Amino acid sequence: MNRAGFGGSPAEITRLVGLGPDPAVASLLDYELIPDPTPNPDWAHPDPERMQREQDVRKSGTPEARRQLQMEENQSIQRSMIELRGWWLRRMAYGPRPFQEKMVLFWHGHFATSMDKVRDPYYMWRQNELFRRLATGNWELLLLEAGQDPAMLIWLDQAQSRKAHPNENFAREVMELFSLGEGHYTEHDITEAARAFTGWSLDRLSQQYVYRPFIHDDGEKVVLGRRGDLNGADVIAQIVAQPQAARFITAKLWNYFAGEMPSPELNTALAGVFRESGNTFKPFLRVMFRSAEFYDASLIRNQVKSPVQWLVGSVRMLECELPPPLVSMGMLRQLGQDLFAPPNVKGWDGGITWITTNTLLTRYNDAQSLVRGTVPNLSAADLARKAGGQGGQVAAHIAQSLRMGGVDPDKILTPTERANKNELVAALERRLLQAPLSGDQEDILNQFLAPRPQLNHDDILNVIRLVMSTPEYQVA
């Protein structure tokens, strides 16, 4: 459940285990059978007036007026982006389809696209929905649609590529980072593919992909051994036809779910299953989650939780509220995983690179914020800037929006567990670690509680925070 979703309470885990292996996997993977009534953000639609507003900003008279308009536009973007992050995190934490969201998170890291360059919340939401719609579908279709989606057209400059000077950015990354990996294509393949992709463009008025024949290079090209007047879709098809394409994406998925790269032999087997599944993810993942290799002892409790996994998983295990979007965003940014703003086209490195002296201390301190419902140590100025406002009214609004829930010991612990120190520690180990701590660590927690003859909520919250402030809590 930690691997295929975002963790859960002991009751949820017990329910899943009770189903038996095949139905349990199916209950996660066959998410289409579960209705998802989550409404879209109310701004999540094309906005033809945006172009007009942008023109107004440029044309309007004085520099002060221009700055003012620009500032309002920026603030509106910031607000929507905060809302979008909250919207997605809620889907992960409380939505009916955790596995689908886990896949959306994978695709976001894979096709790592940043708001910093795209600068349009609608496009970022739209790409997120594309990942959701095609989360476990066909690989060729996903590559094609992701490549033609506005966010990607902007992110890798394809929208600006012209027949006379093809821009190589998308052509390179689609092979290097999205499908084949370094060393499985030549520089020549890239320049040729860049020619083939010309014509893929963005209509900024309708805010949709558009094919522009007059900027397409319709000469002969050779890409990965295929010759002809190739267009972008031909290149994608030729990429997916490479045996390496199946090896590349299955290795990356295995790493995402299992926590380490597969051995070459296992990768060959995974790629074979993927090919037999018609390069479609759902059947491949079903086999993967039922394979003996996935449950190998060496993989268990050896995957560093990503910051999103850490935050959403903590909220689910503690049965508490997700912090308000602004706070969640601030936490994730400090932990190194700002959603919709990956560090570069390669996405997040993941694994043990999530852990530095800085991010580890931040995890331990954010644990306190979650448990106590206090706002973490973010600078007020930074928050105000992100919220896009100034002055007392905005400050009041921020204070309001930062109200956090905290953990209720009465909700997650029985009266016996709350009263008995040994039972308390055991219950928290089950809930938070799904495994016992070492004897030494248990002794340390018992010594911490020793001066307390009667446990109160404050003591219990402290112990919860301490369990979360261990190396063991950072892995799944």
Place this chain on the structure above:
Amino acid sequence: MKNEISLQTRRQFLRTTMLGSALSWTVPAFLAETFNALHAQAADAATQFATGKDSTILVVLQMAGGNDGINTVVPYSSDYYRQARPHLGLTAEQVLKVNGDIGFHSALTGFKDLYDAGRLSVIQGVGYPNPNRSHFRSTEIWQTASDEDKIEKYGWLGRYFDNACAGSDPAVGVTIGSQLPEAFFARQPRGIVFNNPQNYRFLSGAHPRPGETDLTEDSYKKLNELEMSNPQPDDNSGGSIGSLPAGMPMQGGRAVDFITRTAMDAQMSSEEVRAIAARVKNQAVFPASQLGNSLGLVSKLIGGGLPTRVYYVSQGGYDTHTNQVGTQQRLLQDLGDSLKSFVADLQAQGNLSRVLVMTFSEFGRRVAENASGGTDHGAAAPVFVIGDRVKAGLLGRYPSLAPADLYEGDIRYNVDFRSVYAAVLEDWLKTPSAPILGRQFTPLKVV
């Protein structure tokens, strides 16, 4: 583990107490290696322990994204330049002239001042054979000092730490940021990372009276210590994480062991870093940019005597496929101004002669501009080395921009970046470079 042990005691404990003990308990593999290295070091009394408190210091500044070197150090008199850059080309009037052919981008007033003061060395045309135009691969090549066709697991600075700083303080390498750069990846991962010193601590939430122990903090420290009292079954037999795709390779350790080690490094360094940042004041004014803040902080830490040999800072945004003019202007202004302030601050402290700054970018950009007002990924580019003991001026020669001399549209390198690394390692950090770089590169005469 009954009494609170002080930071200094902890350090002593790590460095010395364990030297005397046999490794009778099972410890994670990388720690065993650390101890073995310590044993080796203790055995060799001739090996001096480099603390960094009075040693030379290297500051590495990454210009991420691939800076357009051609519009940074501009061959303004070249006809080939003007032909290749009809829109982006800078004219003689638009550059800060160094000589009749070469000038700095007009935003680099900071660099021009450093250059005129004899504190800036411009190494021209730095690159490597068969240049790779992928950000990630080329960054990896620079970070690991590998050959173009070889994958190295560890970074060049990580190998320096492994070779020359075994058993040293975790703060021997300091990264200002949130992620450890690949250059620091090491057999024994070492180095601390932080953004904001004020938040670099465990916040217990308790308010103990003076003299009273903060039980929460005390417990946190103990929970994050390696267990040494109870022998445990070998954790390392399980499997290896040696093949993470991009993350740091681990020597047969479990993730939890790595996290425990990091937690101990954090404990040991956090008090010291915060104390220095609070006590030391910058005497120069730094630009209000991320880079300005980072360099201002590094200067404080140097002034405060943190035992660091290598600092790592970065500035991003150089991937100018489109609308290059405004972006590069802003970034280079920030770069030059921040470094000029850094030098002034170090000089006011009296530490300038101990510090060397080296910049790098994963590649330069294509000679010909593209149709989007930008430039695409290229190859060789200049490297800047700053300090008051550098061989100032233009080093090497400017690569030819003549179409016949280009390699797939890019200028050819004439200085291998590893001969710059060799110079920094041998002539500045005073350590043999061959064990670190894999073979002997002739050190460029730069310091």
